[in-house]
Amino acid sequence: MVKPTVETLVTGGAGFIGSNFVLHALDTHPNWRVTTLDKLTYAGRLENLQKVIDDPRHRFIEGDVTDAAVAGPLVRASDIVIHFAAETHVDRSLQEAGAFITTDVYGSFVLLDAARESDRLRCFVQISTDEVYGSVEKGSSRETDEIRPRNPYAASKAGADRLAYSYWATHGVPVIITRGSNNYGRHQFPEKVIPLFVTNAIDRLPVPLYGDGKNIRDWLHVEDHCRAIDLLIEKGNAGEVYNIGGGNEVQNIDLTHRILELLDRPTSLITPVEDRLGHDRRYSVDTGKLRALGWRPRHPFEEGLRATVDWYRKNEWWWRPIKEADPAYRDYYETQYGRRHDGRA
Ligand code: NAD
Numbered sequence: 001m002v003k004p005t006v007e008t009l010v011t012g013g014a015g016f017i018g019s020n021f022v023l024h025a026l027d028t029h030p031n032w033r034v035t036t037l038d039k040l041t042y043a044g045r046l047e048n049l050q051k052v053i054d055d056p057r058h059r060f061i062e063g064d065v066t067d068a069a070v071a072g073p074l075v076r077a078s079d080i081v082i083h084f085a086a087e088t089h090v091d092r093s094l095q096e097a098g099a100f101i102t103t104d105v106y107g108s109f110v111l112l113d114a115a116r117e118s119d120r121l122r123c124f125v126q127i128s129t130d131e132v133y134g135s136v137e138k139g140s141s142r143e144t145d146e147i148r149p150r151n152p153y154a155a156s157k158a159g160a161d162r163l164a165y166s167y168w169a170t171h172g173v174p175v176i177i178t179r180g181s182n183n184y185g186r187h188q189f190p191e192k193v194i195p196l197f198v199t200n201a202i203d204r205l206p207v208p209l210y211g212d213g214k215n216i217r218d219w220l221h222v223e224d225h226c227r228a229i230d231l232l233i234e235k236g237n238a239g240e241v242y243n244i245g246g247g248n249e250v251q252n253i254d255l256t257h258r259i260l261e262l263l264d265r266p267t268s269l270i271t272p273v274e275d276r277l278g279h280d281r282r283y284s285v286d287t288g289k290l291r292a293l294g295w296r297p298r299h300p301f302e303e304g305l306r307a308t309v310d311w312y313r314k315n316e317w318w319w320r321p322i323k324e325a326d327p328a329y330r331d332y333y334e335t336q337y338g339r340r341h342d343g344r345a
């Protein structure tokens with residue numbers, strides 16, 4: 001057995017992308033010991049880490065990235081930090097932006113400030129997002145383009161993105177900034193469009209499509225995202241930004257049709273609803289810089305979407321308790337079916 005010699009800290013590792021990254025890292029790096037630091041908000045699910053919970057190369061710490069007493073020593077004991085922890089849902093940021101500023105901006109500051117005092121840290125990956133570029137009507141965003149975030153989530157991520165850069169420029173923290181496009185795959189919380197529509201469709205419930213349904217997102221399989229981060233830890237340059245995109249630009253209406261088709265559900269489930277405020281029309285990233293390092297996405301969208309739909313179909317134990325705990329879902333279900341979701345009177 002290889003002795004684990006590389007201490008890696010993953011913040012937000014109980015969430016969607018973070019948990020996929022932890023599982024990927026333990027599988028592919030026998031010399032890594034991984035610490036997951038996660039507050040377990042509504043989006044953090046310990047069951048995402050079920051497979052590695054007893055792995056001697058992994059430890060889980062429940063804690064808040066804004067708490068310097070907890071996060072600081074963990075950062076200073078690490079060779080690599082991958083910072084995923086964030087509030088991530090745009091619709092929530094339209095209602096209550098405070099948590100986004102606290103976690104996404106201030107939380108990043110706490111980690112970066114601890115990193116500044118480290119004498120062993122070799123890489124700090126700041127997980128940013130393609131949303132920082134704002135809506136892109138034509139062409140594709142390059143890393144050097146101006147950032148123009150247009151909703152509180154994107155603005156808080158942009159603040160953290162630039163703060164991370166400033167810690168490289170001023171203090172020499174070995175920061176790498178990634179701007180990924182919309183991810184999909186297992187473990188995604190059923191508030192985001194793909195798992196929401198898939199789980200609603202499984203239950204034969206309507207799927208609420210915002211506005212005219214013609215907004216475009218570029219879908220990136222979460223495993224391709226994890227491999228890109230891994231490559232950048234090895235080959236990326238400190239102080240630089242790297243776009244990560246799947247190259248699958250799809251209109252929401254088209255995505256919805258594909259999901260319904262995969263589940264053999266009628267298009268009459270599509271329910272147009274009022275548009276999201278400030279709804280960005282399109283995101284698109286130029287991934288030439290990352291591709292020049294040898295990365296290519298491995299999951300064609302059609303195959304990846306099919307596998308994702310299958311995962312939700314086979315893992316109701318994972319998502320059904322989440323949805324059933326949500327009063328809005330219970331009301332929705334009763335309105336549609338005239339009876340309770342659990343069959344009780
Ligand atoms: P997620 O909402 O599924 O998970 C976020 C995780 O962070 C949860 O486990 C949550 O408990 C944890 N967390 C939240 N606040 C915390 C705090 N104060 N301290 C410690 N842990 C906390 O999010 P995700 O979709 O996996 O996104 C992960 C990262 O990737 C985020 O930084 C997000 O901005 C970025 N990103 C996401 C996408 C996407 O499509 N999902 C695309 C590009 C970038």
Ligand code: TDX
Nearest residue numbers: 088089090129131182191192193194208209210215252
């Ligand atoms: O019910 C819905 N109906 C609908 O039409 C929901 C939840 C969404 N949508 C539309 C809005 C978007 O055009 O689907 C598209 C995708 O929406 P989300 O899944 O909420 O993702 P998005 O707003 O694009 O943001 C995501 O990608 C970038 C992640 O949530 C972010 O964390 C990431 O940074």
